[in-house]
Amino acid sequence: RATAHLLDVSWFTESMRAGRPVEILDRHQLQVLEVVVFSAPSYACQRRTTLDNHNAILTDALSLLAENAELSGEDGRGVAFRRAAGVLKGLPEPVTAVTQLVGLPCLGGHSLRVVKDILENGASCEVEDTKQSERFKVLKVLTGIFGVGVKTAERWIQEGIRGLQQLQDSGRTLNRAQQAGLQHYEDLNQHVTRSEADAVAAVVEEAVASVLPGARMTLIGGFRRGKLTGHDVDFLITHPEEGREVGLMPKVVSWLESQGFLLYQKTTKNSYLEGEDGPARPSSNMDRFERCFSIFKLTEEVNGEGLKPWRAVRVDLVVSPISQFAFALLGWTGSKLFERELRRWAGHKKAMSLSSHALYDNTQRRYLRASSEEEIFAHLGLEYIPPSERNA
Ligand code: DCT
Numbered sequence: 051r052a053t054a055h056l057l058d059v060s061w062f063t064e065s066m067r068a069g070r071p072v073e074i075l076d077r078h079q080l081q082v083l084e085v086v087v088f089s090a091p092s093y094a095c096q097r098r099t100t101l102d103n104h105n106a107i108l109t110d111a112l113s114l115l116a117e118n119a120e121l122s123g124e125d126g127r128g129v130a131f132r133r134a135a136g137v138l139k140g141l142p143e144p145v146t147a148v149t150q151l152v153g154l155p156c157l158g159g160h161s162l163r164v165v166k167d168i169l170e171n172g173a174s175c176e177v178e179d180t181k182q183s184e185r186f187k188v189l190k191v192l193t194g195i196f197g198v199g200v201k202t203a204e205r206w207i208q209e210g211i212r213g214l215q216q217l218q219d220s221g222r223t224l225n226r227a228q229q230a231g232l233q234h235y236e237d238l239n240q241h242v243t244r245s246e247a248d249a250v251a252a253v254v255e256e257a258v259a260s261v262l263p264g265a266r267m268t269l270i271g272g273f274r275r276g277k278l279t280g281h282d283v284d285f286l287i288t289h290p291e292e293g294r295e296v297g298l299m300p301k302v303v304s305w306l307e308s309q310g311f312l313l314y315q316k317t318t319k320n321s322y323l324e325g326e327d328g329p330a331r332p333s334s335n336m337d338r339f340e341r342c343f344s345i346f347k348l349t350e351e352v353n354g355e356g357l358k359p360w361r362a363v364r365v366d367l368v369v370s371p372i373s374q375f376a377f378a379l380l381g382w383t384g385s386k387l388f389e390r391e392l393r394r395w396a397g398h399k400k401a402m403s404l405s406s407h408a409l410y411d412n413t414q415r416r417y418l419r420a421s422s423e424e425e426i427f428a429h430l431g432l433e434y435i436p437p438s439e440r441n442a
């Protein structure tokens with residue numbers, strides 16, 4: 051009976067979500083409809099998550115706890131909160147009672163308690179306390195400096211540093227990234243708008259076309275998923291002829307530098323090679339591309355007096371050979387949780403290793419080729435999810 055109940059409900063919510071007319075309504079079904087019990091598959095890469103979040107109050111709270119856990123070096127707890135938030139982001143309507151969440155995946159006791167507090171009292175003490183906590187506030191300020199990670203921030207806090215001014219006055223030696231981060235702190239902590247992203251795209255497009263005609267540039271990251279703002283702008287560059295992309299990054303960077311567009315840049319080399327025995331586990335699957343972390347000097351339309359004529363914007367450039375392009379596109383479109391879940395799905399469900407370069411089948415002991423994102427989803431036995439629905 052209980053199963054029949056749940057089946058009915060998911061059929062209804064599914065029908066309503068898909069906009070299908072729900073015609074046969076008997077008493078029982080109507081009764082069931084009054085309390086919508088949500089259901090969802092457990093991997094974020096099996097779900098369609100648009101930017102239309104009906105539970106932002108809940109997901110903001112859980113994301114804040116995730117952030118706090120990550121800032122405390124508790125990555126496992128961080129992921130658990132991210133997964134819980136991810137499930138709620140995909141629900142078709144606002145949650146009004148915890149009973150609606152019975153049976154949903156990824157919602158552990160801790161997350162459910164937070165949700166319950168918010169639904170019943172309008173706020174969660176744990177979340178409010180965390181927001182007010184001195185440690186959390188200081189960690190946020192310090193890791194808000196480009197080039198400063200949790201470990202460095204921790205060390206500075208132990209040495210008594212509590213803020214930017216104090217850091218500046220302390221005479222600490224900062225590396226080049228951190229110096230730039232401190233110098234452009236305000237700009238870099240102000241979100242980038244879609245129109246600013248488009249302005250950066252126009253510049254990068256010109257740079258790419260000037261140094262290698264025929265090369266292609268694609269907007270990736272949050273903006274590809276349809277977000278209206280971001281903390282940076284991400285681009286993927288390739289050339290339709292394999293090998294022509296070699297040496298492209300330094301040329302693009304030189305062009306940008308010569309035109310005065312770069313306030314800071316650091317390029318890392320591509321060290322990815324396919325192995326006979328399959329992919330060796332990379333230290334991080336983000337670090338093997340020819341990648342450029344940069345800070346752009348973006349000239350803005352000046353429409354008032356006293357306005358700064360430019361602002362600093364974080365821009366990430368990635369170059370990929372065409373043979374790896376689909377994997378790079380999929381791996382760099384995000385969201386971070388969606389990517390993490392794709393890799394987890396590949397490993398746990400398919401015995402495959404997915405990276406931003408390749409997909410390796412551990413059973414067949416061979417690489418699976420793909421020239422589109424759709425093919426990669428198909429290899430993984432997943433329904434194709436377009437970028438705009440990868441916002442878990
Ligand atoms: N990425 C990932 N794992 C990471 C970092 C990044 O899978 N640890 C992928 C997913 C998104 C993409 O790289 C770009 O990274 P960000 O710019 O940090 O993410 P974003 O979704 O573009 O977020 P924002 O809109 O804030 O820039």
Ligand code: MG
Pocket residue numbers: 271272273280281282283284
């Ligand atoms: Mg981004």
